[in-house]
Amino acid sequence: MQNAWIISIGTELTLGQSVDTNAVWLARRLAEIGHRCDRHITAPDDLEPLVDTLRQAAAQADAVVVSGGLGPTDDDLTRVALARVAGVELAPDARSLAQIRAFFERRGRAMPERNAVQALLPRGAQAIENTCGSAPGVLLRLERALVFALPGVPFEMKRMFDRDVAPRLSADSHGDVLLSRRLNCIGKGESDIGELLADLMRRGANPEVGTTAELGTIGVRINAAGETRAIAEARLEKTEAEARRRLGALVFGRDEETLADAVGALLHARGTTLATAESCTGGLIGKLLTDTPGSSAYFKGAVVAYANEAKVELLGVDPAALRQHGAVSPEVAEQMACGARRRLGADFALSATGIAGPGGGTAAKPVGLVYIGLADGAGVQARELRYGADAPREAIRLRAANTALNLLRLRLLG
Amino acid sequence: MQNAWIISIGTELTLGQSVDTNAVWLARRLAEIGHRCDRHITAPDDLEPLVDTLRQAAAQADAVVVSGGLGPTDDDLTRVALARVAGVELAPDARSLAQIRAFFERRGRAMPERNAVQALLPRGAQAIENTCGSAPGVLLRLERALVFALPGVPFEMKRMFDRDVAPRLSADSHGDVLLSRRLNCIGKGESDIGELLADLMRRGANPEVGTTAELGTIGVRINAAGETRAIAEARLEKTEAEARRRLGALVFGRDEETLADAVGALLHARGTTLATAESCTGGLIGKLLTDTPGSSAYFKGAVVAYANEAKVELLGVDPAALRQHGAVSPEVAEQMACGARRRLGADFALSATGIAGPGGGTAAKPVGLVYIGLADGAGVQARELRYGADAPREAIRLRAANTALNLLRLRLLG
Numbered sequence: 001m002q003n004a005w006i007i008s009i010g011t012e013l014t015l016g017q018s019v020d021t022n023a024v025w026l027a028r029r030l031a032e033i034g035h036r037c038d039r040h041i042t043a044p045d046d047l048e049p050l051v052d053t054l055r056q057a058a059a060q061a062d063a064v065v066v067s068g069g070l071g072p073t074d075d076d077l078t079r080v081a082l083a084r085v086a087g088v089e090l091a092p093d094a095r096s097l098a099q100i101r102a103f104f105e106r107r108g109r110a111m112p113e114r115n116a117v118q119a120l121l122p123r124g125a126q127a128i129e130n131t132c133g134s135a136p137g138v139l140l141r142l143e144r145a146l147v148f149a150l151p152g153v154p155f156e157m158k159r160m161f162d163r164d165v166a167p168r169l170s171a172d173s174h175g176d177v178l179l180s181r182r183l184n185c186i187g188k189g190e191s192d193i194g195e196l197l198a199d200l201m202r203r204g205a206n207p208e209v210g211t212t213a214e215l216g217t218i219g220v221r222i223n224a225a226g227e228t229r230a231i232a233e234a235r236l237e238k239t240e241a242e243a244r245r246r247l248g249a250l251v252f253g254r255d256e257e258t259l260a261d262a263v264g265a266l267l268h269a270r271g272t273t274l275a276t277a278e279s280c281t282g283g284l285i286g287k288l289l290t291d292t293p294g295s296s297a298y299f300k301g302a303v304v305a306y307a308n309e310a311k312v313e314l315l316g317v318d319p320a321a322l323r324q325h326g327a328v329s330p331e332v333a334e335q336m337a338c339g340a341r342r343r344l345g346a347d348f349a350l351s352a353t354g355i356a357g358p359g360g361g362t363a364a365k366p367v368g369l370v371y372i373g374l375a376d377g378a379g380v381q382a383r384e385l386r387y388g389a390d391a392p393r394e395a396i397r398l399r400a401a402n403t404a405l406n407l408l409r410l411r412l413l414g
Numbered sequence: 415m416q417n418a419w420i421i422s423i424g425t426e427l428t429l430g431q432s433v434d435t436n437a438v439w440l441a442r443r444l445a446e447i448g449h450r451c452d453r454h455i456t457a458p459d460d461l462e463p464l465v466d467t468l469r470q471a472a473a474q475a476d477a478v479v480v481s482g483g484l485g486p487t488d489d490d491l492t493r494v495a496l497a498r499v500a501g502v503e504l505a506p507d508a509r510s511l512a513q514i515r516a517f518f519e520r521r522g523r524a525m526p527e528r529n530a531v532q533a534l535l536p537r538g539a540q541a542i543e544n545t546c547g548s549a550p551g552v553l554l555r556l557e558r559a560l561v562f563a564l565p566g567v568p569f570e571m572k573r574m575f576d577r578d579v580a581p582r583l584s585a586d587s588h589g590d591v592l593l594s595r596r597l598n599c600i601g602k603g604e605s606d607i608g609e610l611l612a613d614l615m616r617r618g619a620n621p622e623v624g625t626t627a628e629l630g631t632i633g634v635r636i637n638a639a640g641e642t643r644a645i646a647e648a649r650l651e652k653t654e655a656e657a658r659r660r661l662g663a664l665v666f667g668r669d670e671e672t673l674a675d676a677v678g679a680l681l682h683a684r685g686t687t688l689a690t691a692e693s694c695t696g697g698l699i700g701k702l703l704t705d706t707p708g709s710s711a712y713f714k715g716a717v718v719a720y721a722n723e724a725k726v727e728l729l730g731v732d733p734a735a736l737r738q739h740g741a742v743s744p745e746v747a748e749q750m751a752c753g754a755r756r757r758l759g760a761d762f763a764l765s766a767t768g769i770a771g772p773g774g775g776t777a778a779k780p781v782g783l784v785y786i787g788l789a790d791g792a793g794v795q796a797r798e799l800r801y802g803a804d805a806p807r808e809a810i811r812l813r814a815a816n817t818a819l820n821l822l823r824l825r826l827l828g
């Protein structure tokens with residue numbers, strides 16, 4: 001595959017004041033047309049870093065896509081930097097100037113004189129027409145690299161990439177295609193999963209397999225390259241099948257599929273329903289379940305019983321159990337699950353009660369202690385989870401919610 | 415100001431398969447402590463690009479923060495690359511190894527042997543303890559640059575940056591400071607807010623003021639530079655005061671303060687309590703409220719009545735009202751709020767019922783139609799919200815939750 005670099009220009013990006021959404025979009029589109037993004041560099045609106053970055057890219061990349069720095073103001077330096085690296089002068093391009101004037105006329109305005117600088121091109125470069133903005137793009141070769149400079153405004157950049165850049169790069173890519181897939185796993189840590197897949201994760205293999213830890217879930221990425229889409233697809237599928245064989249029930253979904261989606265699909269397929277009784281998760285399990293469109297088919301509802309009275313009043317938890325064992329106990333988790341199942345008329349119910357912190361922990365019941373309950377027609381069980389007392393509230397809550405959903409998933413899988 | 419580079423490691427990042435949220439967070443935090451981020455480079459999990467990038471950073475940056483590549487698997491190469499650039503060997507660090515073992519023990523597991531590689535350090539480097547994950551960080555000097563390598567998992571990285579990296583870098587910074595603040599607003603659109611602040615938003619002004627639209631909320635960013643922290647702070651505060659004067663009750667919070675935090679603080683200050691009755695939001699309002707530590711002081715709980723039977727059974731909604739007006743109606747929103755207030759024994763109750771889509775809409779009740787109810791001791795009111803039918807499910811739900819919380823906020827403010 002060809003090796004591409006993405007360069008994003010803007011001080012608002014380097015200072016973290018705006019989030020760069022162009023780079024992710026470009027990297028995915030480049031992969032689809034056979035260019036693997038190997039570096040993404042964000043540089044501020046200053047000439048020296050820009051020239052320095054372009055010089056490196058010129059020496060190391062086959063293709064470079066620059067976004068930003070093509071505006072009409074003094075801090076727009078992409079044209080100047082390209083000319084500097086190419087060792088040529090900037091000269092006005094008559095056709096671009098006419099297009100910029102026409103762009104303003106369509107909006108009923110005369111072109112401000114300042115915008116004339118946008119029609120300057122390094123000698124020998126070609127303009128890339130911008131039909132929805134005032135900044136034309138620039139195409140030129142710098143040493144090894146074919147360089148495309150596009151505006152930073154996302155919809156202008158995307159339009160120009162798809163219309164002019166992609167066809168040009170596809171022709172250059174000698175046919176190679178990169179396809180990707182992610183298997184979403186839960187139930188073991190990253191190193192255990194890495195061990196199960198060790199030989200598939202050899203460096204330089206095709207497909208390439210790698211793991212990423214999220215909060216309580218592990219993503220297994222598979223990237224397959226091939227001379228054609230069909231070849232890449234066949235490689236991807238073979239490796240996916242092998243990974244799934246080894247990982248078994250650890251895999252709950254693919255690509256964007258969430259754990260709640262997976263649980264929902266199982267409930268739906270079996271014609272069964274679910275309710276939740278939430279204390280420390282505060283509605284998070286219900287929120288995750290109802291992120292899935294159509295979840296009303298299997299999700300009856302939740303009782304978020306944050307206060308003890310609510311546990312008694314709405315879930316029928318025995319006040320004596322609360323006094324004797326405390327709200328954070330296996331007994332109360334079980335009673336909460338049973339109560340939600342009965343009150344909401346569901347086949348299954350999940351409950352969660354615990355100490356999400358940062359306050360409220362004791363030696364016997366530290367922050368990070370959570371009990372999960374699962375009730376069905378056959379009975380109820382509780383499970384104890386312990387996350388470090390140092391884990392942030394958000395992580396404890398999300399891990400507890402994911403563990404509860406996974407408990408039900410495994411039950412549904414039998 | 416000192417010149418900092420941020421290096422993010424991961425093939426999933428260069429290929430656009432995961433979005434890098436660390437870099438934006440790091441750039442902002444670095445600016446606050448006098449280090450201006452001048453370059454952000456994302457490199458894949460391959461040794462050569464990593465070594466190449468670290469070499470450049472070593473020659474050009476005062477400080478470098480690397481995130482990612484510290485995991486236990488073969489594609490985690492940050493330790494190897496650091497040793498290569500430093501020209502030293504990797505050697506086991508006994509203290510880190512003990513900490514990794516203890517990390518697994520706290521979770522009731524033995525450390526997998528594979529994780530021992532995480533205790534390897536380039537000779538002469540110092541470990542940075544990771545109290546919430548298995549990957550210790552690495553601190554070493556490479557030529558000009560002080561390099562901090564941290565794990566890619568956001569909460570581990572942030573914890574370690576705040577505890578160990580920031581204090582070390584603050585001591586190193588001399589000269590200009592850039593301070594930033596965000597005022598979080600709800601109730602008007604970005605262009606209306608832009609108009610209220612037009613003269614403060616002039617380009618090149620110090621402080622610099624800009625706006626960003628989120629889902630239903632608007633952020634007003636203020637960046638103030640100064641030769642000392644005190645000077646920057648004085649500038650920031652003057653502009654913040656002026657912006658607040660113009661924006662009035664549109665401002666609900668500052669920086670990371672959420673709308674749920676603001677509502678919670680008002681409830682707490684008045685010694686009052688809240689319950690929610692949620693249909694289309696599915697627990698999201700409860701989840702947002704309980705993201706705030708200590709929310710048990712004012713949040714009684716929620717009933718997520720996704721199914722109609724749950725609305726009747728748990729909230730006492732009149733079945734005749736459901737038949738006559740439908741679940742998505744002002745009448746049912748009012749009855750849900752009253753039911754939650756009564757059943758959960760709270761001073762206030764919020765409810766939400768609507769069509770979050772993408773399915774389930776009709777001509778009379780399109781996707782995006784939501785009713786919000788607010789009940790208190792004096793009575794109940796419902797408000798109709800209409801979001802475009804092509805708004806994504808997630809956006810409709812979050813906007814509805816935010817609008818409900820803001821309704822209560824304005825009531826509490828009087």
